[in-house]
Amino acid sequence: MHGFAVEFNTAFTLILNGDPELWAIVLLSLKVSVFAVLISALIGMPVGAALAVARFPGRRVLIILMNALMGFPPVVVGLLVYLMLSRSGPLGVLELLYTPTAMIIAQVVLVTPIVAALTRQVVEMLAEEYSEQLRSLGVSRLASVPVLLWDARLALVTALLAGFGRAIAEVGAVIIVGGNINHVTRVMTTTIALETSKGNLALALALGAILIGIAIAVNAMVSTLSLRAEREGLRHA
Amino acid sequence: MRDLVSEMARRITVNGLQIARNGTALLDVPHLTLSGPGPTLILGPNGAGKSLLLRCLHGLIAPDKGYVEQDGVPLNADHKARQAMVFQQPVLLRRSVAANLDFVLKRQGLQRVARKTRIADLLAQGGLDGKARQAARSLSGGEAQRLAILRALALDPDTLFLDEPTSALDPGATQVIERMILRASEGGVRIVMVTHDIGQARRLASDVVMMQGGHVVEHGDARQVLDDPKSDASRKYLAGGLVT
Numbered sequence A: 001m002h003g004f005a006v007e008f009n010t011a012f013t014l015i016l017n018g019d020p021e022l023w024a025i026v027l028l029s030l031k032v033s034v035f036a037v038l039i040s041a042l043i044g045m046p047v048g049a050a051l052a053v054a055r056f057p058g059r060r061v062l063i064i065l066m067n068a069l070m071g072f073p074p075v076v077v078g079l080l081v082y083l084m085l086s087r088s089g090p091l092g093v094l095e096l097l098y099t100p101t102a103m104i105i106a107q108v109v110l111v112t113p114i115v116a117a118l119t120r121q122v123v124e125m126l127a128e129e130y131s132e133q134l135r136s137l138g139v140s141r142l143a144s145v146p147v148l149l150w151d152a153r154l155a156l157v158t159a160l161l162a163g164f165g166r167a168i169a170e171v172g173a174v175i176i177v178g179g180n181i182n183h184v185t186r187v188m189t190t191t192i193a194l195e196t197s198k199g200n201l202a203l204a205l206a207l208g209a210i211l212i213g214i215a216i217a218v219n220a221m222v223s224t225l226s227l228r229a230e231r232e233g234l235r236h237a
Numbered sequence B: 001m002r003d004l005v006s007e008m009a010r011r012i013t014v015n016g017l018q019i020a021r022n023g024t025a026l027l028d029v030p031h032l033t034l035s036g037p038g039p040t041l042i043l044g045p046n047g048a049g050k051s052l053l054l055r056c057l058h059g060l061i062a063p064d065k066g067y068v069e070q071d072g073v074p075l076n077a078d079h080k081a082r083q084a085m086v087f088q089q090p091v092l093l094r095r096s097v098a099a100n101l102d103f104v105l106k107r108q109g110l111q112r113v114a115r116k117t118r119i120a121d122l123l124a125q126g127g128l129d130g131k132a133r134q135a136a137r138s139l140s141g142g143e144a145q146r147l148a149i150l151r152a153l154a155l156d157p158d159t160l161f162l163d164e165p166t167s168a169l170d171p172g173a174t175q176v177i178e179r180m181i182l183r184a185s186e187g188g189v190r191i192v193m194v195t196h197d198i199g200q201a202r203r204l205a206s207d208v209v210m211m212q213g214g215h216v217v218e219h220g221d222a223r224q225v226l227d228d229p230k231s232d233a234s235r236k237y238l239a240g241g242l243v244t
Ligand SMILES: Nc1ncnc2c1ncn2[C@@H]1O[C@H](COP(=O)(O)OP(=O)(O)O)[C@@H](O)[C@H]1O
Pocket: B021, B026, B044, B045, B046, B047, B048, B049, B050, B051, B052, B053
C-alpha cells in the first residue's frame, strides 16, 4: 500500500499542467452555475422585493412557501425537473433533458427561493426603517422599490454568492437532469461522484481541490462584503 | 405684500384632531392655529403626543377625526411637497453623504451640474465639506443629523418639521444644529419643532405649544408661556417636576 500519494501527485499535475479535460469540466460548472444565479437574480429579486413592499391577501402564505422551498432537497428538485423535461413531460417537446440547459433549470429552481427569500427579508427591514422618511420625501411605494434594492445591494450580492455556493456544490439535481455525459454535461460534482466510484481518484481529487478553492473564494468575498458593510454602516438589522 | 402672502401660506390650523388606540385617546386637539412666522416649539414630557401631532401636521398620519389645514384648505399633496421633516433618529440612505443630498435634488428635477453646485453649497452650510464621499451611515450622531437637516433643506421647503432632532446629541453638537435651524428660520423657512428641552425652547422659540397627555394645554408667545405660564401643567413642567 503506497497510500494515496500517487493520486495526490497526479491530481496536482492535472491542475498545474492545465489538463484540457479537467478544465473543460470546471468551465462548464462555472458556466452553468453563473447562468443559473443570474437568472435566479432576475426572478428572485423582483419577487422578493414585491413580497416585501406589496400588501395583498395570501402574501404570508407565499412567504412561508418560499422559505420552505429554500430547504427543498436537491434530489427531489432534480426529480421534478426531470419529470417536467422528460419526453412524456409537459416540456418534453423542448428536448432539454441531459443538456446543460436542463442543469441550469434545476439550479435556478434551487437558487431562486434563496435569492427571493433573502431579498424579501432585507428589503422588508429596510422598508420599515425608511418608510416614514421616504413618504415625507414624497416617494411612492412603487418608486421606493429601486431605492430599497439599491440600498440593500451588499446584502443582495451576499445572497447571490450564497446561491452560487449552493449551485456549484450541488450534485443530486444536476446528475438526474444532466446525466453526467462525458464532454456534454459533466460538471465538477458529478464527475467527482463518478470517478471516485470508478477508482479514478486523481481526477476526483483535482476537481475536489478546485471546488474547495471556489468555496473558499466565495466565502472570502462574503466576509469582505460584510466587513465593508460593517464599516460603512450598511447593516440592516 | 409678498411677505403677507407667504405668511398666509404658512398658516397651519388644526381642527377637532383626535387619535385613539384601543379606546384610549392619544391625541385630542380641538383647535390650534400656528400663524408663524415661528419658530414654533412644541414642548412637553415624553408621551405627551408631540410626535403624533407633528406627524399629523406633516400628513404622515391620518387622524381618526378632524383635519389639518394650510392656507385655509385641507392639507394636500401640494402642501406636503413644500414641507420637509427631520426625525429624532436620522434616517440616512445607505449611500455616501453627497448621494443622500443628490437623491432629493434629482427628484426636484435638477440637472447634474446644478446638483453638484447645490450639494457643495449645502455641505459647506452644514460644515460637512470634505465628507461628501464618506458613507452617510458612518457619520457621527451630530453629523448625521446635520446631513438629515441639509437633505430636508435641499427640498426648499416652506415648512420644516423637526422631531427632537438633538435629543441624542451632546451640547456642542446641539448648538451647531440649533444654529442651522435659526439660520433656516431667518432664511424664511417656517420651523415647527418638537422638544422636551425647556432651554432649547427658550433659545429658539418665538411661540410655544405646551402639550400634556395628548392635549395642548397652552399656546402663546414664547416669553409668556415660558416665564408666565397660565396652566398648572405648564407650570409644573417648567418647574422641572415630572408631569404625569
Ligand atoms: N402607533 C401607535 N399605537 C399605539 N400607541 C401609540 C402609537 N404611537 C404613539 N402611541 C402612544 O401615543 C402617546 C404619545 O406618543 P408620542 O406622540 O410619540 O409622544 P411624545 O410626546 O413623546 O412624542 C404615547 O403614549 C405612545 O405610546
